[in-house]
Amino acid sequence: MRIRVSDRSTTRAAPLAHGQTMVQQLGVFAAGADFGLLSEAARDTLKLRILDAVGCAIGALGSQVLRSVRAEVREMGGRQLSSLVGGGRTAPDRAAFLNGAAVRYLDFNDSYLAPGETCHPSDNLAPVLAAAEFAHASGRDLLTALAVAYQVQCRLSDVAPVRAHGFDHVTQGAYASAAGVARALGLDAVATAQAIAIAGTAFNALRVTRTGALSNWKGLAYPNVAFGAVHAAMLARHGITGPDEVFEGNKGFMDSIAGWFEMDWSSEDLEKVLETVVKRYNAEIHSQSTLEAVLELRAEYSIDPAQVRAVEVDVFDVAYNIIGGGDEGGKKSIRTKEEADHSIPYLVAVALLDGQVLPPQFDADRILKADVQQLLQLVAVSPDPRLSARFPAEHPCRVRITMQDGRILAREKRDYLGFRTRPTGWVETLNKFHDLADPVAGKELADQLAAGIQTLEQITSADLGRLLGKVRSPRSHKE
Numbered sequence: 273m274r275i276r277v278s279d280r281s282t283t284r285a286a287p288l289a290h291g292q293t294m295v296q297q298l299g300v301f302a303a304g305a306d307f308g309l310l311s312e313a314a315r316d317t318l319k320l321r322i323l324d325a326v327g328c329a330i331g332a333l334g335s336q337v338l339r340s341v342r343a344e345v346r347e348m349g350g351r352q353l354s355s356l357v358g359g360g361r362t363a364p365d366r367a368a369f370l371n372g373a374a375v376r377y378l379d380f381n382d383s384y385l386a387p388g389e390t391c392h393p394s395d396n397l398a399p400v401l402a403a404a405e406f407a408h409a410s411g412r413d414l415l416t417a418l419a420v421a422y423q424v425q426c427r428l429s430d431v432a433p434v435r436a437h438g439f440d441h442v443t444q445g446a447y448a449s450a451a452g453v454a455r456a457l458g459l460d461a462v463a464t465a466q467a468i469a470i471a472g473t474a475f476n477a478l479r480v481t482r483t484g485a486l487s488n489w490k491g492l493a494y495p496n497v498a499f500g501a502v503h504a505a506m507l508a509r510h511g512i513t514g515p516d517e518v519f520e521g522n523k524g525f526m527d528s529i530a531g532w533f534e535m536d537w538s539s540e541d542l543e544k545v546l547e548t549v550v551k552r553y554n555a556e557i558h559s560q561s562t563l564e565a566v567l568e569l570r571a572e573y574s575i576d577p578a579q580v581r582a583v584e585v586d587v588f589d590v591a592y593n594i595i596g597g598g599d600e601g602g603k604k605s606i607r608t609k610e611e612a613d614h615s616i617p618y619l620v621a622v623a624l625l626d627g628q629v630l631p632p633q634f635d636a637d638r639i640l641k642a643d644v645q646q647l648l649q650l651v652a653v654s655p656d657p658r659l660s661a662r663f664p665a666e667h668p669c670r671v672r673i674t675m676q677d678g679r680i681l682a683r684e685k686r687d688y689l690g691f692r693t694r695p696t697g698w699v700e701t702l703n704k705f706h707d708l709a710d711p712v713a714g715k716e717l718a719d720q721l722a723a724g725i726q727t728l729e730q731i732t733s734a735d736l737g738r739l740l741g742k743v744r745s746p747r748s749h750k751e
Contacts, residue, residue, distance in 0.1 A: 294519040294535065295472070298424070299465025301537040302451040305420045307412040307729070310542050315729070317545045318415050318422075320701045321382050323725045324550055325394040326357075326740070328381045329374035330718075331631060331708030333358045334746040337488050341373045341495075342745065354402040355737035358745035364402040365502040368453075371740075372398035372495030378631060379491065379613045380708075383557040384426045384548045385664035388433030390557060390590070391441040392494065393548055396421035399449045399498035403456040403505065404733035411728040411736070413456060419542040421452025426544040432530035438479050439529055442497045446475035449501030456733075457505055469514030470504035471497075472525060483600040486610035550690040550701070553629040555619045558591035558667075561685040562616060565671040566623045569681050577624045577647055579676045585616055586656040586670040588663040595619075596653035604649060609634040620671075621647035630707075667691050698726070713743045 292300075310318075332338050342358065350363030357374050361367070372395060375381055381394045400421055404414045425448030434443050450471035454464035475497045481489055508514070519525050526532050553563045562585055569575065585596070593599040596616045603615035612618045612634050621644045622633045632638065659668040666686045673681040687693045689700075702722060709718040721739050724731055 293516045293521075294537070295469045295514075295516060296461075296465045297537045298447070298451065298468055299454075299463075300461040301540055302420045302424070302455050302468070303459060303461040303464045305416050305455055305542060307416045310416065310419055314419060314543050314545050315415060316698075317548070318418055319725055319728060320696075320698065321394050321422075321545065321548065321550075322397060322418070322728070323701050323705050323722060325375045325381050325397045326721060326725065327705035327708040328376075328378050329357045329371060329398075329740075330712050330743055331380070332374045332377040333712055333743070335377055337377055337491065338370075338374055338745070341370050341492070345370050354405045355741040357740045358743055359741055361741065364406045365499050365506070367402040367405075368399035368502045369495045369499040370398075371402065372498040373492055374398075376494055377491045378554055378708075379556065380551055380554045380631075382548050382550050384422075384429060384544070385557070385667075386426070386429040386433060387664060389429035389435055389441055389444070390594075391425055391429050391444065393422045393425050393448070393545070395442075395445060395494040395498065396425065396449050396452050398495065399502050400452040400456050401733060401737065403453040403502055405737040407457045407733075409456055409458070409733045411731045411733060413458075414733045414736070415728060416542070417452045417456035419545060420455045421448045422545045422548070423540060423542055424448040424451045426547065427535065427540065431533045431535055432525070434529055435479060437529055437531075440477040440479045440481050440493060442477045442481075442494045443475065443529065445494055445497050446471040446501060449498050450504050453501050453505040454508070457509060459505065459509060463508045463511075465516070466513045467501075467505040467508035469516060469518045470507060470512065471501045471514075472518045473515055474504065475500050476529060479600075482594070482614070485601075485605075486608065486614060488610065490610045490614075547692060549692055550696055552688055552690045552696075553619075553623075554613065554631055554633070555629050556595045556614050558587070558595055559616055559619050560690065561667045561688040562587065562591075562669045562671060563619060563623050563629055564688040565669060565683040565685045566620050566673075567627065567629075569671065569673060569683055570624055570627060573681050575624060575673065575675075575681070577621075577643070580624065580647065580650060580673060581676050582674045583620055583624075583651040584670075584672040584674075585620060585651065585653045586659060587616070587653060588668060589655045589657075589660040590663060591616070591669075592653060592655035596655070598655065603653070606639060606645070606648065609636070609639065612639050615648070616653045617648040617651035618644065620651045624673075662686070666693070709743075712746060717742055 352361035354367035
């Protein structure tokens, strides 16, 4: 495979084999993906990521954001073709939006870490499942289509990062979701390419989504792209075309946003899911090793937060810029859930106070309490070039807590439980799933969901959809 990434320029990529454009070649790759190409390890990991994402979705159902999204979907209506987490059915594009919002809202689902980009590939589960259910696809087809979406998003994050150019990672997600949805629908290579071209042209999201004062859109930007990707694939299914030179053409993705790169989609496999990571704590992915260090120190030394004089955190540059107070804005004026889960100072402070970082740490009352608001002001975050050089192969950090009595409690980490070098298996993922799902769905239904996901190749997409539809939103009996 040839890969080259450069600054944006007028350089044009050479035509691919047989005169194909890149999106045409990508269409061949996605349409030709087969369950038999997935290794056993990739199949097992995909199931783990689905279990993790479904737990996040169920755990989010009681939030006001999800209630608002559900109200909008109900108001707009739609043919009852795809299941909704929390009950009900609607059109596939609206199911992709609501279910995607549920997966994403807690900010607790998986991640892929590339040198210049971070994304959340399980954001693709909702659109792929909605399309698979519409198409009466098998569980095998669902797994294959999701593997396609993972592969496309992760590989584009590798070779065509967009964050430094002011665009959000959901920009690459448009290509990934459309590819996965097209595979779930069983579109041929030509229609698949058109679906990808439409979505890739239409959805170029600004990075302001995750800079400065954060809004609800942080958790809804990808679901919106998922909605659009399903719409694009349905249009392509009926013969609508998009720009064949969406990648390499004049004013296309390379020319306008990413810079020139080359990729040979004909040589790709479906194994990128093996390089994804999961979150141990309900916080932005780049905080995970820092939180593990803080919580270890808290337990080992029985830290009294009232006796903390200062906390110093050294991190790699990506963590500093996104959640440490660097390029993407200050992180000490925290008023909302979206700001709190993207702030190292808040996360460190609440970990010291509560001994955990889970959904309750982002309740509005908890965020605004004086104890955490005061303690977070004592947390200083700095980038270290030596740590930056080790990312993303490692997830390094250093934490130093200075106590009022003069003691300095320190810890350095190279990774955390859930990172590639310390992966979690079925048992750990199942425990997280039950922690999130049981209070909402009940243990019996949660067990059924887990069993269905574990044997997904033996059931249909509709079977999984029906199980998700049995979950009831905490407010559904009042609505």
